[in-house]
Amino acid sequence: MRGNLFAVAVDLVVLTVRDAELCALLVRRDAPPFAGRWGLPGGFVLPNEDLLETATRRLGEETGLEFGGHHLEQLASYAAPDRDPRGRVLTVGHIAIVPRPPEPIAGADAAGTAWHPIAKLVDGAAADALLAFDHGRILADGVERAQSKLEYTTLAASFCPPEFTVTQLRRVYEAVWRRTLDPRNFQRKVTSTPGFLEPTDTRVTGVRGRPAQLYRRGPATALHPPMLRGEN
Amino acid sequence: MRGNLFAVAVDLVVLTVRDAELCALLVRRDAPPFAGRWGLPGGFVLPNEDLLETATRRLGEETGLEFGGHHLEQLASYAAPDRDPRGRVLTVGHIAIVPRPPEPIAGADAAGTAWHPIAKLVDGAAADALLAFDHGRILADGVERAQSKLEYTTLAASFCPPEFTVTQLRRVYEAVWRRTLDPRNFQRKVTSTPGFLEPTDTRVTGVRGRPAQLYRRGPATALHPPMLRGEN
DNA sequence: GCAAAAGTGTTCTCGGTACACCCATGG
DNA sequence: CCATGGGTGTACCGAGAACACTTTTGC
Numbered sequence: 001m002r003g004n005l006f007a008v009a010v011d012l013v014v015l016t017v018r019d020a021e022l023c024a025l026l027v028r029r030d031a032p033p034f035a036g037r038w039g040l041p042g043g044f045v046l047p048n049e050d051l052l053e054t055a056t057r058r059l060g061e062e063t064g065l066e067f068g069g070h071h072l073e074q075l076a077s078y079a080a081p082d083r084d085p086r087g088r089v090l091t092v093g094h095i096a097i098v099p100r101p102p103e104p105i106a107g108a109d110a111a112g113t114a115w116h117p118i119a120k121l122v123d124g125a126a127a128d129a130l131l132a133f134d135h136g137r138i139l140a141d142g143v144e145r146a147q148s149k150l151e152y153t154t155l156a157a158s159f160c161p162p163e164f165t166v167t168q169l170r171r172v173y174e175a176v177w178r179r180t181l182d183p184r185n186f187q188r189k190v191t192s193t194p195g196f197l198e199p200t201d202t203r204v205t206g207v208r209g210r211p212a213q214l215y216r217r218g219p220a221t222a223l224h225p226p227m228l229r230g231e232n
Numbered sequence: 233m234r235g236n237l238f239a240v241a242v243d244l245v246v247l248t249v250r251d252a253e254l255c256a257l258l259v260r261r262d263a264p265p266f267a268g269r270w271g272l273p274g275g276f277v278l279p280n281e282d283l284l285e286t287a288t289r290r291l292g293e294e295t296g297l298e299f300g301g302h303h304l305e306q307l308a309s310y311a312a313p314d315r316d317p318r319g320r321v322l323t324v325g326h327i328a329i330v331p332r333p334p335e336p337i338a339g340a341d342a343a344g345t346a347w348h349p350i351a352k353l354v355d356g357a358a359a360d361a362l363l364a365f366d367h368g369r370i371l372a373d374g375v376e377r378a379q380s381k382l383e384y385t386t387l388a389a390s391f392c393p394p395e396f397t398v399t400q401l402r403r404v405y406e407a408v409w410r411r412t413l414d415p416r417n418f419q420r421k422v423t424s425t426p427g428f429l430e431p432t433d434t435r436v437t438g439v440r441g442r443p444a445q446l447y448r449r450g451p452a453t454a455l456h457p458p459m460l461r462g463e464n
Numbered sequence: 465g466c467a468a469a470a471g472t473g474t475t476c477t478c479g480g481t482a483c484a485c486c487c488a489t490g491g
Numbered sequence: 492c493c494a495t496g497g498g499t500g501t502a503c504c505g506a507g508a509a510c511a512c513t514t515t516t517g518c
């Protein structure tokens with residue numbers, strides 16, 4: 001059974017929406033291999049950890065947001081023999097969704113940590129030149145997963161603070177799908193799905209226009225029927 | 233970087249449809265741990281293999297169907313610290329779909345290899361008592377993946393031989409979803425989806441009733457709009 | 465009052481469901 | 492001719508798309 005052993009790591013595609021753009025958290029590498037390039041946050045799995053425990057721990061360490069409650073799920077594993085020049089390393093990609101965090105990432109243990117709009121990382125051919133290892137592919141897979149999960153789950157609420165308006169929720173869909181949605185049909189769709197949104201007794205104040213109802217996320221996780229992206 | 237190393241294995245959820253039932257390929261273990269129980273086929277990743285290569289190789293060795301062309305995709309990774317009493321083993325689950333194979337599994341390298349209806353493995357509490365390691369969970373995840381992929385892809389055709397009738401295809405959906413479908417609406421749905429089915433110039437002969445058109449699978453992989461399972 | 469944003473009502477259309485009905489073969 | 496399964500036509504209904512219109516605030 002012995003003979004071919006692997007180091008096992010966890011990599012995180014941490015997504016948020018800032019200024020109507022889907023962004024991923026990247027860390028600048030200051031040691032070889034790929035020194036100077038950007039990479040996904042991650043780390044090795046410790047002897048008594050399960051994969052999700054490693055991912056949870058690293059997410060707290062990288063974002064400074066210690067408390068749990070963020071959406072975190074496994075994405076896929078990557079183990080090409082030559083993906084790491086130091087030796088045989090298998091990495092288990094994960095996807096994490098966080099509400100828009102405070103600008104300087106407080107408490108993060110890595111200095112060179114920053115949010116990057118994914119548009120420039122996934123569309124352009126610049127991705128592979130900019131990112132270390134196969135992180136460009138992992139990132140692309142994570143974005144695709146997030147896009148498709150918005151269709152048939154209530155995952156979008158994970159991008160929002162505890163209380164939010166329908167418009168904030170719509171901005172999440174628009175940023176992740178990179179398209180616009182009809183505000184009126186969107187409103188009906190999400191408010192008429194049982195368990196998606198629970199109204200609070202407060203409304204947004206201080207903005208121009210009619211004040212919007214504030215909602216909390218409800219208990220539902222699935223969306224029946226799904227909200228399809230369409231062909232754009 | 234060294235210090236916590238893993239053995240890395242691949243496990244296969246090999247699915248087929250036999251006698252209107254979804255079945256999985258299981259191997260009887262004759263060595264500890266879990267000697268005497270059934271387990272998923274699988275094996276360790278060799279030094280220069282990527283995960284899909286290991287899975288492809290093991291699928292050929294277990295089913296005796298050497299030629300490729302079967303649907304094979306990664307499912308998820310499992311790495312609980314105590315999942316294997318021999319030490320730290322991470323396994324990458326895969327799902328494989330094969331047409332109904334000849335009854336005795338010719339060329340398979342394991343003698344105790346047999347098809348088991350998944351109904352008894354997933355529904356009953358017998359699953360964890362019958363299966364080795366965490367293979368009950370991997371199997372359940374694989375079945376769930378297959379069920380949901382029938383909704384929005386043309387994966388069902390992978391369960392069929394190269395040429396098949398609409399009824400054969402419907403039997404696949406009915407076996408995997410464990411429900412019945414209206415034959416007439418199903419017919420229209422699949423024949424009107426561009427690229428799903430390509431008619432051949434032959435028809436089925438020798439059966440009672442009107443002879444059915446034979447189809448080959450077309451180039452389409454996605455199903456727009458999806459065919460939803462409904463709530464049953 | 466006017467601009468802006470929230471939220472409702474209405475119409476059209478498309479796809480799913482249910483089911484009546486016709487077609488083509490074996491016995 | 493009749494049973495059996497293949498395949499088409501059609502009516503109904505629910506949901507999405509498009510958009511007119513009302514509501515409620517800031518300025």
